[in-house]
Amino acid sequence: LPFLLSKLNPKAPSLPPGPSTIAFFAKNIIFKKKSLFELEQVIHDLHKTYGPIMSLRTPSHPNIFIEDREIAHQALVQLGSAIADRPPLKEPMIYLTCNGHDINTSPHGPLWRLLRRNLTSEMLHPSSVKKFAPARSWAFKLLVSKLNARGGEEEEEEEEEDRENEVIPVKKFSFTMFCLLVAMCFGQKLDEEEIEEIRDIQYSLLFLFVRFNLFAVLPRVMKVLFRRKWNQIVGIRRRQAEIFNPLIRARKERKLKGDKGEFLPYCYVDSLLDLEIPEEGGRKLSEDEIVNLCHEFLSGGTETTSAGLEWIMAEIVKHQEVQRKLAEEIERVIPANEEIKEEDLQKMPYLKAVVVEGLRRHPPAHFILPHRAARDVKLNNYLIPKGSEIHTNVVQLGWDEKVWEDPMEFKPERFIKGNGDFSDEVVDITGSREIKMMPFGAGRRICPGYGLAMLHLEYFVANLVRKFEWRTAEGQEVDLTEGFEITTVMKNPLRAQIFHRGNK
Numbered sequence: 001l002p003f004l005l006s007k008l009n010p011k012a013p014s015l016p017p018g019p020s021t022i023a024f025f026a027k028n029i030i031f032k033k034k035s036l037f038e039l040e041q042v043i044h045d046l047h048k049t050y051g052p053i054m055s056l057r058t059p060s061h062p063n064i065f066i067e068d069r070e071i072a073h074q075a076l077v078q079l080g081s082a083i084a085d086r087p088p089l090k091e092p093m094i095y096l097t098c099n100g101h102d103i104n105t106s107p108h109g110p111l112w113r114l115l116r117r118n119l120t121s122e123m124l125h126p127s128s129v130k131k132f133a134p135a136r137s138w139a140f141k142l143l144v145s146k147l148n149a150r151g152g153e154e155e156e157e158e159e160e161e162d163r164e165n166e167v168i169p170v171k172k173f174s175f176t177m178f179c180l181l182v183a184m185c186f187g188q189k190l191d192e193e194e195i196e197e198i199r200d201i202q203y204s205l206l207f208l209f210v211r212f213n214l215f216a217v218l219p220r221v222m223k224v225l226f227r228r229k230w231n232q233i234v235g236i237r238r239r240q241a242e243i244f245n246p247l248i249r250a251r252k253e254r255k256l257k258g259d260k261g262e263f264l265p266y267c268y269v270d271s272l273l274d275l276e277i278p279e280e281g282g283r284k285l286s287e288d289e290i291v292n293l294c295h296e297f298l299s300g301g302t303e304t305t306s307a308g309l310e311w312i313m314a315e316i317v318k319h320q321e322v323q324r325k326l327a328e329e330i331e332r333v334i335p336a337n338e339e340i341k342e343e344d345l346q347k348m349p350y351l352k353a354v355v356v357e358g359l360r361r362h363p364p365a366h367f368i369l370p371h372r373a374a375r376d377v378k379l380n381n382y383l384i385p386k387g388s389e390i391h392t393n394v395v396q397l398g399w400d401e402k403v404w405e406d407p408m409e410f411k412p413e414r415f416i417k418g419n420g421d422f423s424d425e426v427v428d429i430t431g432s433r434e435i436k437m438m439p440f441g442a443g444r445r446i447c448p449g450y451g452l453a454m455l456h457l458e459y460f461v462a463n464l465v466r467k468f469e470w471r472t473a474e475g476q477e478v479d480l481t482e483g484f485e486i487t488t489v490m491k492n493p494l495r496a497q498i499f500h501r502g503n504k
């Protein structure tokens with residue numbers, strides 16, 4: 001209706017301009033079957049014709065694309081709850097998320113607030129995050145043993161890592177990050193085979209999500225056409241529950257017995273077991289809901305952080321002067337032979353600059369998750385009708401030449417003040433004052449794990465640089481070409497030579 005009214009009254013705000021839907025789908029999806037990654041480039045090119053905010057109508061709703069930091073700030077921060085909803089769920093997501101009983105798919109409302117507050121104020125509260133220090137230390141030791149290993153279980157990689165001191169660390173980064181998150185989730189140090197199985201299930205579900213998202217335009221037809229795939233999803237989720245449920249029950253029993261636990265005294269499952277939903281008569285979460293929330297925790301925090309870590313280490317290998325400065329800073333702050341702990345990281349402004357610059361130059365998510373307009377709103381003088389889906393670009397905002405000098409260069413120094421401190425004036429990574437870059441999104445739906453992600457990135461980068469000297473693999477240049485998996489990754493994974501720094 002608002003759209004029709006805007007057509008009748010020429011003075012009323014109208015939808016942002018955009019290409020013809022039929023031409024767009026025919027050209028890019030029906031005939032060329034472009035991947036999500038290729039579509040991102042198509043959208044970027046279309047912005048050059050239609051401007052920083054454009055629309056593309058699909059039968060059920062208009063899609064709004066934003067590629068401008070001021071408009072993004074208006075939409076995500078200034079308009080508050082108006083654009084903080086998520087698109088309605090379709091199968092198989094309805095089944096998999098227990099009908100939106102998780103943080104990222106639930107509508108902007110009391111349940112979302114409850115689950116999100118539990119993650120940010122209970123689980124990821126600084127006092128809880130401190131309790132996970134043994135898990136971080138264990139995960140780092142595991143990573144070191146994997147980096148040191150030659151020949152053995154990871155055949156594919158090991159075969160390629162035949163030259164002395166050479167490593168292709170990407171899978172080791174992602175496995176380590178996964179082990180750490182599994183420990184934080186279930187409070188236990190599981191053995192590697194068990195973690196591998198959990199990870200395989202997690203990946204299978206994530207890849208199926210991506211495929212189903214692509215075909216979400218006609219969900220009912222797709223559900224019939226892809227019946228076998230749908231059944232496959234149901235089977236995988238069942239297996240996931242078979243593995244997670246005993247871990248959840250073990251935590252419940254431990255709590256009943258008042259057992260403190262040897263490894264971690266607290267974990268995500270503990271916080272979920274305590275939760276009650278006031279809007280549903282104060283009931284507790286069901287086991288399926290807890291399984292789903294654990295799934296979300298593991299998938300939200302693994303591939304994003306490990307992709308970020310690989311990009312940052314790649315830039316460190318490429319820019320040896322950055323590595324030198326970082327190693328000097330670490331040496332100044334921490335006495336030799338001591339492990340770098342969380343509290344030490346705050347004394348390392350250059351480390352923070354390296355991590356933030358890495359996230360600006362290589363944000364693991366090129367778009368934030370789709371938002372939905374909860375009511376009609378005016379955005380940059382255009383009408384955004386209720387129900388529109390808003391897609392905001394992350395990567396182009398961080399590469400904006402109007403904000404960043406030489407945006408494609410990796411220059412951590414841009415965040416360092418004359419006195420050597422990290423400059424919060426250059427960037428507010430949460431985007432609440434203004435958006436200059438937003439690897440974690442901005443506003444109400446900003447990534448609730450951003451503090452943890454920053455901690456993990458700083459912790460692993462600092463410890464990796466302290467433990468090893470990283471150099472380019474012989475006869476190779478670091479190739480920064482992007483590829484797309486669940487996040488934006490290095491198309492040609494980092495290959496580097498590593499040398500122990502003395503006995504530190």
Ligand code: HEM
Pocket residue numbers: 103104105116296297300301302304305308363364365367368369370439440441442444445446447448449450452453
């Ligand atoms: C470098 C690492 C990470 C990056 C780049 C990242 C990025 C993002 C982005 C761009 C969003 C979408 C925001 C929006 O839709 O407006 C998001 C949402 C989310 N992230 Fe992260 N994230 C990271 C790590 C984590 C971690 C460690 C966790 C949890 C342990 C996590 C959990 C979530 C959840 C639950 C949401 C949904 C929030 C909501 O809908 O309210 N993320 N993240």
